[in-house]
Structure formats: C-alpha cells, structure tokens
Amino acid sequence: MKFIASVALLAGTAMASQKEFKLKSTGATLSQHDNLYLTAYHTGAGTNDAVFQSNATVASNFFLNGTNAFADLKTQYPWGIEIQSDTNYAAWDSVTINAGTGSDGFSVKGGELVWSEADGFGGWLICDWNHGVPQLFYLDRYYDDKIPSSCSKASLAVSQ
Numbered sequence: 001m002k003f004i005a006s007v008a009l010l011a012g013t014a015m016a017s018q019k020e021f022k023l024k025s026t027g028a029t030l031s032q033h034d035n036l037y038l039t040a041y042h043t044g045a046g047t048n049d050a051v052f053q054s055n056a057t058v059a060s061n062f063f064l065n066g067t068n069a070f071a072d073l074k075t076q077y078p079w080g081i082e083i084q085s086d087t088n089y090a091a092w093d094s095v096t097i098n099a100g101t102g103s104d105g106f107s108v109k110g111g112e113l114v115w116s117e118a119d120g121f122g123g124w125l126i127c128d129w130n131h132g133v134p135q136l137f138y139l140d141r142y143y144d145d146k147i148p149s150s151c152s153k154a155s156l157a158v159s160q
Ligand SMILES: *[C@@H]1O[C@H](CO)[C@@H](O)[C@H](O)[C@H]1NC(C)=O
Pocket: 014, 015, 018, 065, 066, 078
C-alpha cells in the first residue's frame, strides 16, 4: 500500500514538473477578443472545445511535452490540443482539447504558442461561436478568402 502510494506520488511529481502556463489572447483584431484565457469547454465524454473567457483563475493550465501541447485538466490521462482537419489545406477549422496526445507540431516562439508552419499554420482565429463564448480556430496559411466578421486574428501568449 505504501509502495503504491509513493509510485502515485512520483507520477504526480513528473506531471507537475512540466512547466505549466496559461494561454492569453493578444493582438486580437477585435478588441473584445483580446486579453482572454484559453479554457477547455466540456462537450462530451473525452472531448472539449477550446474557448476563451476573461478569468485567469478558472482558465486551464497548459504544458508542452515535445511538440504536443496539453491541457492539465487534473486527470490521470492527457488532454492534447488537436488541430481539426490538419490535412485540409487552405481552410480554417476548429481546435479541440480531447483525451489523447492531440496534434504534433506545437512550439512556443517569442513567448507565443504556435503550430507547425510546415503543416500549414497561418495563425490563430478567435470567433464568436456556438457556445456563446469566443472559441479558438486555426487559419491555414494558404487560405486567401475572407474570414467571418465575428472572427479576430490573434496570438496566444504564454503567461503565468
Ligand atoms: C511526455 O512524453 C513522453 C514521451 O512520449 C512520455 O513518456 C511522458 O509520459 C510524457 N509526459 C507527460 C507529462 O505527458
């Protein structure tokens, strides 16, 4: 019993040793989409959408492991940020935080979370969407049509 408890403690420590951060929207083209915190919005068993709200205290914590980005939702299993339709070039599409390792290709550059340009990343979009709160989408770098007027281009700053 004691042995199991100390193994569990070690696993907990390994998780906690990953440097965690909040993700805050900056430079949004629509001011109401600025200075908001990325937060997992539960949509079903093992699935979340990536939405924004203004309270840092209730915002999700995130961490990188290699090129996978995770939300720490205080469970034993990982919740990876996943770029939807990441092979569908020249579009913009949703981003989820689902059980599993999510998409490869995340990194922090200049204090901001970005996805892989080689895979077509052209920036983040924040749109007023179907949960009644702003929601995260990604923009393909080859997309050259208009984005909806309810969407902002924005950056995701790593913050404490
Ligand atoms: C990070 O990735 C490595 C290699 O895939 C894995 O063994 C480890 O459990 C991961 N750590 C966390 C905290 O997810």
